[in-house]
Amino acid sequence: MRLRWPRRVAAQVLVVQLVITTGVMVLATGLFLAPLGSELDDAATLRALAIAQTTAADPDIARGLTSTSPSPTGPVQTEAERVRRATRALYVVVMDTHGVRWSHTTSGEIGRHVSTDPSAALSGREIRQIDKGTLGRSARAKVPLYGSDGRIIGAVSVGIAYDSVRQRLIDTIPGLLLCAGAALGAGALAAVAVSRRLRRITHGVAFADISALLDEREAMLHGVREGVVAFDRDGRIRLANDEAVRLLGLDADATGRPLDEVLAPGRTTDVLAGRVDGTDLLAVSGSRVLVANRMPTRDGGAVVTLRDRTELELLGRELDSTQGLLDALRAQDHEHANRLHTVLGLLELGRHERAVEFVAGVASAHRASAEQIAERVGDPLVSALLVGKTAIAAERGVSLRISPATLLPHRVVDPRDLVTVLGNLIDNALDAVAERRLTEPPAEPSGVPSSERSAEPFVEVELRAEKTTAVIRVSDTGPGVPPEMRERVFAEGWSTKRPAPPPPSADPSDPAPIAFRRRRGIGLALVRRLSERYGGMARVTARAGGGAVFTVVLPEALAPDDLAGDGPARQLTSAGESR
Numbered sequence: 001m002r003l004r005w006p007r008r009v010a011a012q013v014l015v016v017q018l019v020i021t022t023g024v025m026v027l028a029t030g031l032f033l034a035p036l037g038s039e040l041d042d043a044a045t046l047r048a049l050a051i052a053q054t055t056a057a058d059p060d061i062a063r064g065l066t067s068t069s070p071s072p073t074g075p076v077q078t079e080a081e082r083v084r085r086a087t088r089a090l091y092v093v094v095m096d097t098h099g100v101r102w103s104h105t106t107s108g109e110i111g112r113h114v115s116t117d118p119s120a121a122l123s124g125r126e127i128r129q130i131d132k133g134t135l136g137r138s139a140r141a142k143v144p145l146y147g148s149d150g151r152i153i154g155a156v157s158v159g160i161a162y163d164s165v166r167q168r169l170i171d172t173i174p175g176l177l178l179c180a181g182a183a184l185g186a187g188a189l190a191a192v193a194v195s196r197r198l199r200r201i202t203h204g205v206a207f208a209d210i211s212a213l214l215d216e217r218e219a220m221l222h223g224v225r226e227g228v229v230a231f232d233r234d235g236r237i238r239l240a241n242d243e244a245v246r247l248l249g250l251d252a253d254a255t256g257r258p259l260d261e262v263l264a265p266g267r268t269t270d271v272l273a274g275r276v277d278g279t280d281l282l283a284v285s286g287s288r289v290l291v292a293n294r295m296p297t298r299d300g301g302a303v304v305t306l307r308d309r310t311e312l313e314l315l316g317r318e319l320d321s322t323q324g325l326l327d328a329l330r331a332q333d334h335e336h337a338n339r340l341h342t343v344l345g346l347l348e349l350g351r352h353e354r355a356v357e358f359v360a361g362v363a364s365a366h367r368a369s370a371e372q373i374a375e376r377v378g379d380p381l382v383s384a385l386l387v388g389k390t391a392i393a394a395e396r397g398v399s400l401r402i403s404p405a406t407l408l409p410h411r412v413v414d415p416r417d418l419v420t421v422l423g424n425l426i427d428n429a430l431d432a433v434a435e436r437r438l439t440e441p442p443a444e445p446s447g448v449p450s451s452e453r454s455a456e457p458f459v460e461v462e463l464r465a466e467k468t469t470a471v472i473r474v475s476d477t478g479p480g481v482p483p484e485m486r487e488r489v490f491a492e493g494w495s496t497k498r499p500a501p502p503p504p505s506a507d508p509s510d511p512a513p514i515a516f517r518r519r520r521g522i523g524l525a526l527v528r529r530l531s532e533r534y535g536g537m538a539r540v541t542a543r544a545g546g547g548a549v550f551t552v553v554l555p556e557a558l559a560p561d562d563l564a565g566d567g568p569a570r571q572l573t574s575a576g577e578s579r
Contacts, residue, residue: 021187025180044139044160045128051087052143052158053126055080061094062147065102065154072107079103090138090159094145097122097154114157118142121155130162137162226305227290233300235259235273247306248285267491267525268292272304282309284525286533376406377463381415382422386461389426393459398433400426403462403473410465410558417530418470418557422461424523425474425550429459432478432548469536470557475549486540490528527552 055061064075071077076094080103084092094103099118104110120127121142128141138159145154221228227244231237236258240250254262263269268283270276271292283290291307339358346355370387377383386402393400412418436457462473481489524538527550531538536553543549 018188018191021184021191025184025187028180041130041139044162045130045141048089048139048158048160049126049128049141049143051083051089051092052141052156055083055092055094055158056143056145056156058083059148061156062145062153065094065096065145066147070100070102070111072110074102076102077104077107077110081105087158090161091157093157093159095155095157097152102154116157118155118157121157122152124152226307229272229304229306230297231259231272231301231304237262238301244306247288247290247308274302282522284522284529286529289522289526373402376402376408378409379412379415379418381419382408382412382463385419385423389423389430393426393430396430396434397457398430399456399458400430401458401460403460406461406463408463408465408470408558410468412470413557413559417534418472418554421527421530421552421554422463422472422474424527425472425552426459426461428523429474429476429478429548429550433457433459433476436478465558468556468558468560470554472552472554473549475543475547477543477545477547480542480546480548481540489540490524490538530554 058079061076061079064079068074068076080092080094083089084105091105092103093101093114095101095114095118099113099122101110101112101114116131121144124144126141126143130137130139132138139162140157140159142155142157144152145156147153221239221241224241225243227247228239228241229237229244229248230239236256237250237254238256240248240254244250245254248263248268250262259269259273263272267276268285268290271281271283272294274294274296279293281292281294283292289309291309292304294302294304296302343355343359346352346358373383373386373390377386386400390400434457457477459474459476462471462475464471464473528538531552531554534554534557536555538550538552541549541551
């Protein structure tokens with residue numbers, strides 16, 4: 001039967017752990033037994049040496065060796081046998097300087113020459129070794145035997161049966177194997193436990209599946225057009241795909257660092273860190289509007305997905321502007337129809353001169369308003385925005401005024417940023433004034449000079465140039481902003497306006513109208529981000545007489561004087577030639 005290598009990760013880990021545990025135990029047992037045999041041999045030879053030294057120190061043996069002849073009943077044999085029996089040695093042999101035995105376990109060997117070379121011991125050295133003699137293999141030791149005058153008169157050889165040493169080694173093996181088996185069993189149980197846990201964690205997938213899953217994960221994370229940021233339980237960034245790095249402006253070494261170290265404090269950081277609850281949370285990163293959703297993971301971390309809503313937000317604002325222009329054109333169409341009817345009536349009444357005066361007055365009034373803006377604001381995009389917003393304000397019953405202090409003759413470095421800031425401020429001001437106009441009856445504020453009172457609601461725009469710095473100030477006669485909310489109005493997603501209801505004809509089950517309904521709380525956040533990007537600031541204060549004043553400072557937003565050319569005239573000429 002052919003054995004197959006398991007495919008599942010848990011089974012492979014189990015097999016590998018069992019093989020490793022078994023191998024380690026076999027290796028450990030071998031490494032233990034190998035030095036144990038050497039240690040037992042060494043201990044046996046040391047014991048033989050100690051017996052030999054003790055025997056050689058006995059004065060009766062030295063005296064008998066010099067005064068008697070070798071005999072089975074002599075004093076040397078008697079004393080040597082006493083020592084052998086007392087120490088349970090294999091033999092105790094006493095020899096003279098010629099290597100003739102004076103004692104031996106077998107009495108027939110007395111008087112014969114020893115079987116091994118005694119020259120080393122007779123020369124004054126002590127010998128320990130495992131050797132084979134007439135009594136078999138033994139652990140033996142040889143020491144010189146000194147007379148009373150200090151001369152070597154012989155030697156003593158002591159042997160211990162080697163079988164007893166080997167038996168001690170064999171006797172230790174069962175206990176050692178028992179310990180090794182217990183350790184192997186514990187290791188196998190631990191391997192099974194680890195394997196089961198690994199099987200639960202990996203859901204029983206194979207190594208090939210893990211590799212494919214990792215490849216698919218990398219391709220998906222770096223191929224999707226949504227940002228994905230993963231955090232561990234300590235709030236450190238564990239993963240950030242290419243889109244998240246682009247949207248958040250993260251550094252290349254952001255992985256492994258806490259979120260608060262790689263992003264500046266603000267709503268975006270709070271949303272990513274989970275300090276703001278909710279779904280589809282709005283955040284602003286640089287000039288981008290993001291929609292974030294955070295999902296906790298089982299290990300205590302979280303995964304945040306980011307969608308770039310900048311284009312959709314700009315599209316919504318363009319649709320709002322287009323709707324405003326359509327309303328303005330519709331109002332102008334009604335107004336022109338009324339004027340044409342007036343002219344027709346004057347002509348039918350025969351009052352031709354009065355008709356001419358009426359037409360000339362209407363044309364000059366409209367031309368004067370546009371020319372006034374063009375003379376004060378040199379950039380065509382900014383002046384066109386103001387002209388368009390004037391028509392929209394008139395349709396909503398609000399007067400859009402250009403402050404007498406307005407003068408922006410310099411060339412704007414990036415007109416789109418100035419248009420974004422100015423458009424958002426005017427839109428918010430018009431919304432505030434219109435809302436107050438609809439919900440509150442006009443009232444004269446007490447304690448306000450009559451020169452600052454107005455019979456109609458208005459929004460006033462002031463654009464000034466201070467060298468290369470553009471100063472934008474938009475004031476309105478709306479309800480104003482309380483002091484405790486003057487910082488919160490610039491936060492992403494915060495707004496005092498109620499969301500617009502869906503159109504009456506919309507199907508409640510259809511998500512499309514809701515998906516394209518523009519969210520609130522983005523305009524002022526973009527204004528502040530743009531001002532901070534230029535190194536400036538954005539703030540709101542109270543207007544004398546009621547209302548709010550928004551002031552934005554954009555350093556280096558205007559070109560230097562030597563690049564500004566001839567001011568507004570040159571700007572308008574260039575714009576006309578380009579058309």
